[in-house]
Amino acid sequence: MARKLAEDKKIPEKRPLTRIQKAKRQTILEAALDVFSAEGFRGATLDRIAAEAGLSKPNLLYYYPSKEAVFQELLSGLLETWLDPLAAMDPSGEPLEEIMAYVRRKLEMARDYPRESRLFANEILRGAPNIQGILETDLKSLVDEKSGCIRDWIAAGKIAEVDAVHLIFSIWSLTQHYSDFDVQVRAVLGHDDPYPGAAAHLEVLFKRLLTPA
Amino acid sequence: MARKLAEDKKIPEKRPLTRIQKAKRQTILEAALDVFSAEGFRGATLDRIAAEAGLSKPNLLYYYPSKEAVFQELLSGLLETWLDPLAAMDPSGEPLEEIMAYVRRKLEMARDYPRESRLFANEILRGAPNIQGILETDLKSLVDEKSGCIRDWIAAGKIAEVDAVHLIFSIWSLTQHYSDFDVQVRAVLGHDDPYPGAAAHLEVLFKRLLTPA
DNA sequence: CGTACCTTTGACCATATGGTCAAAAGACGC
DNA sequence: GCGTCTTTTGACCATATGGTCAAAGGTACG
DSSP: OOOOTOOSSSSOOOSOOOHHHHHHHHHHHHHHHHHHHHHHHHHHHHHHHHHHHTTHHHHHHSSSSSSSHHHHHHHHHHHHHHHHHTTTTTTTTTTTHHHHHHHHHHHHHHOOOOHHHHHHHHHHHHTTTTTTIIIHHHHHHHHHHHHHHHHHHHHHHHSOOOOOHHHHHHHHHHHHHHHTHHHHHHHTTTTOOHHHHEEEEEEHHHHHSSSSS | OTTOOOSSSSSSOOOSOOOOHHHHHHHHHHHHHHHHHHHHHHOOHHHHHHHTTOOOOHHHHSSSSHHHHHHHHHHHHHHHHHHHHHHOOOOOHHHHHHHHHHHHHHHHHHOHHHHHHHHHHHHHTTTTTTTTHHHIIHHHHHHHHHHHHHHHHHHHTSSOOOHHHHHHHHHHHHHHHHHTTHHHHHHTTTTTHHHHHHHHHHHHHHHOOOOOO
16 A cells, blocks of 8 residues: 555555554663663663563664654654753843752753763763754754853843853753762762762852853 | 593683784783764674774684673773772872862863773663672772861861762762763864863853862 | 794674564454 | 565675784895
8 A cells, every 4th residue: 555655665655654653762762772871872782772662673663763862852852851941041030049040940851861961961972962062053053042141141140241152051061060060979978878968069169150240 | 632631612721912912912801992982882793894804804813712702801991090090089188289189180080081981881771780899899998088088178168068979979960070071062062172161161160160169 | 053932813603683574462443 | 365565574785894824025144
């Protein structure tokens, strides 16, 4: 039967995926997140992802055409979640509080979504082969917008003078450090939960940096 | 010929390596640093490392018994270099200046030795399978010592109150971010060199954080 | 030269891995 | 119960890759 006008391979190109298909794809992505974030792209194997998802390898490949396809869907799906907190920074809010809220939110994400954080770290470390374009367009324009907003706050004397873009980098690096370098942090800190201390420290750090003189 | 009393495999177990052997091993490590830092452990192949070093694969394996051996020697060889700047922090120096010097030194290393930085980042991201022990012993005791020193400075009123260990984490993350996340930084910043801006920003950040009230 | 050692390599091997395929097994509407 | 479509799988393939080996090519030194 000619399937619509689709250049299909496996899954029929009917617009709507069935519930079941969506669910299975979700299961696969979940398993893939586990494996990719722990082993990196090259280190991850389809067999392991399939096993983790409770499928056979050919069955996985029925839902996604290739290992790369899984990885890329995972990555692009996570990107928006990842940038959400920055996008949520409100130009009309109270400046210092907006920034502190962003810091807190970002640290919570590091704590609650370490796999996502590591997946990105991995991709960027490798030179971002899959998302360089997005970084240069979507990410850049988001940062441009928000750093402009920060600059306005500075000009209005609401927060102390800082380089707005490097401030954003600082927030990223200081928060993600606690997920990406988790083993190192824990090795140094012993077995206590690092996050309460981290939260308190970042609170101090950014308040001292940003509170107007 | 019975070779000494050695459980050798390839290279004879005579204590001193010849000049030539040292040189070749160095060449191999240099090539390995290139490849491992760019592709990660699993992504790197012996063929590529050998090619980069100008050797055949069996020849490389004559100098090192396995891929893992190359990686581990590389890693442990770099560790001390990597921790040097922290070790160099002088308890009897001028506190704020000692810390700022450490920050500057670390940022220079991020700029000048990005491969080393990425190699470590990679290893830690994977859960530090090869150096967890070292982190929990050598690294931990170095950090314990230096954070004690920082605490003394705080008690003496020389710098503002901060969590000493998280301060050290902050220095690591803020500086290494510029090498490990280089593509991202450059994607956002455009094509200018990020380092001058980074240096200025970190100067401001740590001075505001640490200057006593 | 000769000999004893060091170095290098082409050929080869076993395994891992991404991916294919045809056929079996379900689902579902009738 | 039947026919059609979707889903699943066992068997299989090509390639990549870490690693071995025996033999050839140096090298140093008497």
